[in-house]
Amino acid sequence: MKAIDFRLDGLEPADDLSADLYDCTWVGDFKTISQHDAGERSFIIAFDTSATWGYPNMPNIVSFDIIRDSSQAAFGMRRAEHATFAFAQNWLVNRGCPPDALAPTIDAPTPADDLSVRVEDRIRRSGEHLEVVGYQVIDGSDVEGWSIAVDRQDKDLPVRLFLETLQPDQFTYTVREGAFADHAAADTWLEHRSTPLPEAPEYRLDTEALRTSAALSRTASLPLAASTSPASPATPVNSPRSSRRSL
Template sequence: MNTLDFHLDGLKPADESPGYAYNHPWENDFQLISRHDVGERSFIIAFDKTATWDYPNKANIVSFDIDRDSSRGLFSMHREQHATFVFAQNWLINRSCPPNALAPVFEIPRPADELSLRVEDRIRRSGESLEVADYRVIDSSDTEGWSIAVDSQAKELPVRLFLETLQPDQFTYTVREGAFADHSAADYWLEHRSAPLPEPPEYRRDADALRTSAALARSTTVPAVTAAGVLAAASAATAALSQPDRGQSL
């Protein structure tokens, strides 16, 4: 069991609002998943053990940003609940936690393929452009969860569905991103599953760019310097788009 310690002994909350005592989290309600300490500041991701017997579909991942001022005997705490680990990472990264500093402290299911890694990295580094509007958590015997988010940076189909599917026997999972015009369209797809998860327009543009780069690289009329640049771009694009089944749900 990975215990959680906020290291608040002898400190008082900087915010003495009347609701603080009610909202203050109890450390033994959480199981530590990831932690990064910088001086007197802690970035923490934990599993909320109370979520399983609270209201249905309660977000069970919690991120904490704790800032201590031992010279004044004070601390501040900000927290947010999430349906998935990667969105918890995103929230802390947006609060200045280093992007690569939140590895789990124990073994958890690992991404099953390169596309899952790419989709998670997109979420992790998306800044505040993805605003989660709805979700379904993975809990107990569930093998599927999802988050619906609005992408403020998307020029087309701004509602994005991030579908996470577990493979318990292999201790892995996949994450796929789908793009929709609005929330109701995403809900309809989730309910009916009558077609593959529609891939984001950016995926198609990246594929077109790869084909164009490859065609230019084969041309004998391209000047040497330009050809070298195109070949480098094609190599990078090939590595980024090496998963042939992108955009497909399981």
């Protein structure tokens, strides 16, 4: 990962908040994960290497919105911390970055399946409908992290748990979204995990398609019950029909 570069030479903070944020941002601590430049504006997602040495569960992904005004020799800075890359994308998309412009520019783990891709895309494009209220960061030897968010558009199952699991050997990860009626139910599930993660209604068709695909793969791999010969033609095996939705 390359060191972050805000390109602020010769520019002064345009307001007190920008000055404060710049003063507490040690540039050497941040490595760029993704960046999109639009004229004098930069949308940046970076990894905070100092988070490893900070307090437990400190978020290690930071998004920056940098606006330069060369005519005034000034700049504005806004930043936010996140537990996962998708929520960092969401924050910048809400501030005007094109949603498809923030793919990682480094060698990073990739989604293990199409459902993970869809869950992350939902986060990225959810606007301000999802409000993160708690998280557990993936760091060091950990292979799992999660974020709890409130979905302002769902009155029945507003509390959403986004569970991210790494597969280090494959250099991949999965993301799943669970839906709960309240925070107590989500906390109870996280503590005990005695049942599968409750499916969010947005993905039920997707998980049904994945199960159907797996069932069809198992059926296709079964050997025929009887050998075939020219004198005894094989009876056709009818594969089960299933409607699959493209993910």
